[in-house]
Amino acid sequence: MLQTTADLPLALYTAAQIRELDTRLIAAGIPGFELMHRAGSTAWRHLQKRWPEAAQMTVLAGRGNNAGDGFLIAALAWRAGWQVRVLTVGEPYMLQSDAALAHDDAASIGVPIEPWRPGAPLQGILVDALLGTGLSGDVFSPYAEAIQAINDSGLPVLAVDLPSGLCANTGRVLGKAVCADLTVTFIGLKLGLFTGEGPTRAGELIFDDLQADSAVMGQIAFDAVRLTLKNLPLLAPRSRTAHKSQFGRLLIIGGDFGTGGAALMAAQAGLRTGAGMVTLITRPEHVAAALMRQPEIMCMGVESTFELDSLKDSASVLVVGPGLGLRSWGRSLLTLANQCRIPQVWDADALNLLANGAVTLPPDCLITPHPGEAARLLGCSIDDVQNDRPGAVHALAARYSCVALLKGAGTLIAAPDGRLVLCDRGHPAMASAGLGDVLAGVTGALLAQGMAVFDAACLGAWLHAVAGEHAGVQGRGLAACDLIPLIRQILEEHSPCLR
């Protein structure tokens, strides 16, 4: 079952911001050791809740404050009568300040503490207290081997603050990272738990602010914001005298030979998300099928851009790219789009042509690349994009002076002014062809109804992902069109047409 994250806070921090928060909280009067006790107690409480039958635990402790949390969890479990063992990775004499105090607390009540050795037996619930926000660079030996041993054990794993080896900023696996069943994270949410490999490595995510003072929290900038019902941009209700020309003329351009469905799905999604009028410009071969499927869409088959000049002038928003192809037909249509000075969504092959340098992007655009398209646009590899999705989406927004929406689990939306929003909704059943075309049509329709580009990207991503969760309940085999009626229903639920 997918976890719901509705109750989690909105702000997402980097490791450096969390360290700054720790420092300020301590300066404001909460001793670091007290914070560590709160962290240990909350992790222990959630561990018992998740595994109520368990009575045995092995703590793998590193040598920073993350290990300190681990020693305190071990002490709590020992006092509760559990069979407990702490295995230290790195030398315990290197422990400092609060972590050293925590070690001494556990040792003083008799908790067995011994060095981890390759092949050391692991038993019961594993508590991963190796590395937290202090990790820098790829995990080195013997931590890498200890992480591998945790992952190979097949035992249940609770990660303290972060799965060890996961980059708190990007969700990148730094060489090796723990695969946890439950992560209890403290003080502030780390962006890396929600993007890249974060959602896979963290398992169920629990957050505890350790009663941090909200005034102190307010002093620290955060890196990104999670999109939830609390901050979701919405459409205004319509007046009773509404008429279609108030809700935009959405023009969809795409559908070369063999990919006519992509443009049609974008057009259908645009219609069902409330655009006043939708026109589809596609290959003549696709017109009959489009009209059969959705007669409300004005469908024009064109061989060349020659006859389109007047049409482009009457459109208020343009979506270009779904199924556009890379041939001369698509290139000439994209050149036409490039000359329009209206808000535009560029997707799919429009982005591949943009990456080729065949065209430039007009102002006021939203681009919606998946990681492959993003890599082409940035001239890097897909791994580079996925290893630092926040960096990639910021780079796209800056390089193309546009709003950039980077698709894939943990969709990110960035603006050239540095804003960064994360949509953590969605479902793995959405990993199927055509879903992106639907998203392009949805965002186009929101723009057509007057939303600002950044807001349309946020609401579009959210509606699409939540619809994906609903459809995903039925499992694999999700067809992109399944999402369209759900998107309409979810939009109405949160943004009713009539007040």
Ligand SMILES: NC(=O)C1=CN([C@@H]2O[C@H](COP(=O)(O)OP(=O)(O)OC[C@H]3O[C@@H](n4cnc5c(N)ncnc54)[C@H](O)[C@@H]3O)[C@@H](O)[C@H]2O)[C@@H](O)CC1
């Ligand atoms: N007062 C505080 O600062 C609090 C900290 N807390 C815990 O403390 C953690 C942060 O503690 P620290 O800043 O001590 O950092 P960590 O405990 O994450 O780790 C730092 C240690 O890891 C080692 N290390 C760094 N990069 C490595 C690599 N690539 N491979 C192997 N070892 C590496 C370093 O030698 C350093 O000793 C948080 O994640 C959280 O669990 C909580 O107890 C709450 C309060």
Ligand SMILES: Nc1ncnc2c1ncn2[C@@H]1O[C@H](COP(=O)(O)OP(=O)(O)O)[C@@H](O)[C@H]1O
């Ligand atoms: N595992 C997942 N979790 C959440 N969303 C996903 C997941 N896989 C795919 N998606 C979403 O599905 C859509 C797929 O779009 P895209 O890759 O462009 O497909 P296509 O090009 O075939 O239309 C994107 O919005 C993406 O964010």
Ligand SMILES: [K+]
């Ligand atoms: K950890």
